[in-house]
Amino acid sequence: MNLHIENIQNDLKNDDVQAYLLTQFTNVEYISNYRPTSFAFCIIKENPIIYASSMDMEIAKNTSTVEVKEYESFEVMAGELKNEGIRSLAIEPSLPYSTYEKLRDDFEITSKTYVDKQRMIKTHQEIENITKATEIAQKSFLQLDILNNKNTEKEIAFDLARHMIENGAEKESFDTIVTSGANSSLPHAIPQDKKLEQPILIDWGALYNGYCSDNTRTMVYSEKQQEIWDIVAEAHDKAIQTIKPGLKCSEIDKVSRDIITEYGYGDNFIHSTGHSLGLDIHETPGFSPRDDTIVEEGMVITVEPGIYLEGEFGVRLEDTVAISKKGRIIGDLPLNII
């Protein structure tokens, strides 16, 4: 029995709930080492079990550390749980309403974040995977020779993905953003079929051993762009210097937001300062004005302030920070690429 499961079993006991249903692929993987490819119902109880789809049975049997059974139908599965005497069931907050609807007549349902809570604190091994993913991503970025690049945004995004795979990544950890010129004011811009304009913003990451990396660099050229870049860099650096266990996540957000606001660009910083990452590219907690989670050792959270001037350009600078006694940037890519 692994520790993750024991923790959930203790949580269940404390909350007086009999079982916990997991369906989110990365949650199932976190618990069992088996990453579903179509769907799966993982039920943590005294004897944990995974109902896997028939098309996943071979891979589930070969990879899962939790007992696997072939899923026949929802009715059969719910019937087996009821026959075991299970009446109260915890679910993930992300469970689709339609699944909840099929459960609510037979079980007393509560929503719990037992797995998210554990996933917040990364093990040494998990931090090593994120570090390796970051190293691959940063090495690949430098191979682009971005400053002499005559390709289109789309081609560069593709080259970056190719370098990451050649350097050992499974794939991108999310769709690479290569954007330039006025489009860079869109935080989630899609690479276009056009040659690079100025500034150039690249937001990218690798997936290694199931774990994500995430970085952003912006290369600026004009005086105005440099002025904005300097403000974002200050917000980035100060926020990272402030990180330490015991503070609230919202306090870290406030550091970068206050700096940007003091320079008069508060309304142009249109997202949170950062998010956790791990098996998923977006995890909890985040450095957000609304997240009062206490920062703890073992968390891995991005710091990515940005200023977006609609119709003109945007600047974002992002690093991923592993938290021990203080915040330590993962990887060694300079902020200033030019």
Place this chain on the structure above:
Amino acid sequence: MNLHIENIQNDLKNDDVQAYLLTQFTNVEYISNYRPTSFAFCIIKENPIIYASSMDMEIAKNTSTVEVKEYESFEVMAGELKNEGIRSLAIEPSLPYSTYEKLRDDFEITSKTYVDKQRMIKTHQEIENITKATEIAQKSFLQLDILNNKNTEKEIAFDLARHMIENGAEKESFDTIVTSGANSSLPHAIPQDKKLEQPILIDWGALYNGYCSDNTRTMVYSEKQQEIWDIVAEAHDKAIQTIKPGLKCSEIDKVSRDIITEYGYGDNFIHSTGHSLGLDIHETPGFSPRDDTIVEEGMVITVEPGIYLEGEFGVRLEDTVAISKKGRIIGDLPLNII
């Protein structure tokens, strides 16, 4: 006001519900032409509105045909709806439980598939997009020269993605499957860092103008592999020949399943015969034993029977079928590549 919205407004009237909440990105896109990049709440009522995140405001204003407003907080949004006198609210079946939980005290909630229902029937323009996506994907496949390919599975998957992008795709419509040898018995195998073994199974698609394509080809070499291939090809061809409006989806599944079962491989056909596609790679309805939806003109559904011999190999053959008076295969890639 577009027709999709009018249809929903009529559905709401018939069901005596005041508003419909959409959050699924492709549903919001289908209704408004704006594809969210972080989150959005689209509310169809007398005056439809989209609450977009601050980071999406620029792109939402530039692309949405529905009025856009900046999202402040869940409380503000729910308050505005209540102030308008909205008490009953329809939601998508896929809505996360946590969002439902925030709504249920203030609104009478029912789950409705108003948009899925419309998306089942593709317009001429949508079928053109799927056709173009398929043509790009098939042309790219032929550029691989797979039979003389000395690369690894992973490299081939990457080359295929590159060809698709060079040929005009936005990206892959899903992670390309290139699998060979014993691994091909895993329906959703992940490409490995190994040279091709036999047989070779490739399942791939392009995304064009937001629309997906989906095909699978298996190249077989031994007598046993050819025997299985012939059965799967027969199941594929007969199912497609049977398709016509008025039949149930489950009846099409039965055609291919019966053929495979007669040859003694029923237990090795471990998934449905097919799924609809469009803005998403998996849509409803599907050719499944449990789906009694009536086949209608305008549906676009894959036919992809397979036989999977654990530890040995797998064969799957997949085409995408546009349904008019009968079923018409999209694209012209032969089943038999060798």
